[in-house]
Amino acid sequence: AHTEPVDIHLSEATREHLRETLRLFVATQPGTHAVPFNRLSTGTLNLLVFAMLTYIAELKGEDSVIFAMEEPEIALPPHAQRRLVDFVTQRMGQAIVTSHSPYVIDKFDPSQIVVLGRDESGTLSSSPVVLPQGFKPKQYATNRRQFAEAVLARAVLVVEGRTEADLVPAVADVLEQDPSVDYDHPDLVGVSVFDAGADNAVASFAPLFKSLGKRVYGIHDTPAKPVSEEFAAKTGDFTLYKVIPYGGMEDLLTIEVPAHVQRKFLSVADALPDYPEHHGRLEEGMDDAQVAALLWKVLKKRKGDGYAALLISQCTNRSELPASIVDFLLKVDADLRTPPVSGPDSPATSEDGVTGEAE
Template sequence: MRISRIEIANHSRIRDLALEVRGHAVIVGANDVGKSSVLRLLNLVLGSTTGTLYQQLGISDLRDPTTDLAVEVTLIDFDDADRTLFTSEIDVNMADKSETLRLRMTVSPDPDDAQGVNVRRWFPDAGHQRAPSRDQLLRIGWRYLPANRNASSAALDGPNSALQTLLRAIELGTERSELADLLAGFNTKLEASTAIGELRANAASHLSKAMPRTVGKDDLSVRTASDPDEDVLGGVSMFFKVDDQHVPMTAQSDGLRQLVLMTLFDLAEGTANVVAIDEPELHLHPSSQRTVAELFSTAGNQKLLVTHSPYIVQRFEPADVIAVNRDGVCHQIPNERLSAVEKERINWWSPRLIEVLTARYVIVVEGLTDRVIVERAAELAGIALDRIGAVVFDIDGAHKFPHVYRLIGSAGFNVQLLGLVDEKEKAVWHGAIGGKPARVFGTTLFVSAPDLEAEVCAAFGGPAAAQGLIDGGYCKKEDILKSAGAAELGAVTAEAAAAYCRAGKVSAATALASQLDGATAANIASVNALLQRLVSLDSAS
């Protein structure tokens, strides 16, 4: 059994959504956009008692307090045991014989209590309004590890820890009696020990003084915590062996404790159908993040992850990724575009791209030269790109734009896109986006004519551009004069300065960016137009 669809409406933190869960689900986004709220709601629907629902849900969870909050989860892929337990709840499509199980939860404002709510949870296709039974919830097999977990001693090795769950599940067979005999023998030795007998006698004497009754030596026993007759592994733990020393799990680093906690949790929940983990990357080095993601992506059960980590996202298929933008809107690749996107995965499914998926706006530029100038111009214009959720994404070559657009454009993750392109490449970019030129150029695509080097040098003016290259450490005076065929800086033209810049694009752009001021930056026509469009979009949102 696994989740195939999630629908949420009227939640205070999440925009209304209807998501397909194709295999695993990896929800990625910036901070404070409601990612964790998705898992929290699923945990309430699939894994919580009725009492817990009322404890954790309130009127503040409703975006519109006059309308119901609704969460619906659709499950598929049943075995015979599932069909037996959900006899009337599983719906069978008569046309294609497909089976689905829908579980719905609504949170309604209480008409008699302004701050109260009424919570219902039921199977809409069952023909009855009964809430799911405890056995049915157990059969769904939902397990959840929240982001506020801690890798404490209790979590790693306590009675309810994943390690103890694994130990209790071990079938010892004939070894059980052998271990029980060893424990019993050890306890007998402890009982007969003279030194330990003295300890018991001293403890009994002191306890007798503090208690209303006399305590004798034989009233106390020193023995193993494990009962040989009941649970021979009850007091057993797991250690790392380092230089012939046994080091407890709890003595490891924060990152290693988190890694152990998640790994053992996943192993202990091997019989679970759906395992949800919020921020699996906590305290983990990127290499460990990749390792954990590989473990999760190849697991037999379904994983639902919420993450900020590009290294984790990269290990999953694009079809599994749900990107939440800064406005709380969820995007995933449409079914009909999956095959086209898959072709781009090898070259473009990288940590660099993952940041773009969570942005409100992406400014696509040809290369690092353009990125340096755009980011500096935005800074001088007082436009905080991070604050408004804009990312400048250089694609290392204008010809690569059609491939990138398949992933992040309207047919992919549908990120709001603005592009900066040189004049000779504009047809390639326009062809990828489509649409009438009048609706694309000046609103989505902005053209540097003939290229950005020319526009930047024109904004400075030839002599000032030459001086900027010198002051920015790109060249010596004699070098720019020789290249421009000029006797003095005042004779250097903007065209000559631009031609000189093209020989060392990134270094030249860095030098000129360091010499830009607000007035000069505002005169870089294509960049200024793009930034003004960005401000306009942000103001309208």
């Protein structure tokens, strides 16, 4: 018989009962106020799950653990994505992740990356990333982030410099807004614009992206010197390729953009803090030739600083855009609307993601 006036009996508490009566509160930095576990952000919850898996790995022995995670970047800022991948690859015996984040992908070497895609029938295929013969490691290293984005794309448009990389999306923005033009924006159809860094480097990326099963397009101005046989051979790997009939983008814009748009741009650019004042300003009484000459000098001085894209943003429809760029983008758009040719070298119609593996 029990003689004590107070006794404790364990009840038949179920998991559901515990959920109703027990709640975990967590305080996240920089704040100190604790909030219920289930009210934390998606990214914080993902990191807590990751921390739990890490603890399990430590108990089992890190080198014996295969870490597999789908889309580890969900709801995480870039610095957290990089830190997570660094930790996993350093502490786990093997890591396998699927990802759509360039911040995750560029933490893996090309030999550790497999590009996944599905054709129109839904068949899943994979392509290892193999740098073509003669492709310098430095070319990959200096373009690592761009490459990480490009491997996620359906197709890649290779341009020669920063100015062109800014200008092409700006032209696409105006084309998309023109109701008289049937055109799909590159972002809508999965085209990544890739800055090769120079006109003589554009063709070197064609074999690389073609080997990944992608449609690859190339455009650059007329080189000052004749291209080499090696360069010419690589251009054969482009799905579409164009050499614009100008020695530089400044020439193209001053000739193909209407004078009234040039005037509008110069009046807007005049208020920019980095406007090159010593080249002069737009003044009343200037004729079209004087305006074009001033525009050329301003664009040349601020090459790569976004001035060309700002000029394009002053255009309101296709008729005001540079015809050489428009014609090429429309051909790219038409090509993307055609089904791929079947065969081992045919481009994939879409890319579902990238698998990164590290051992």
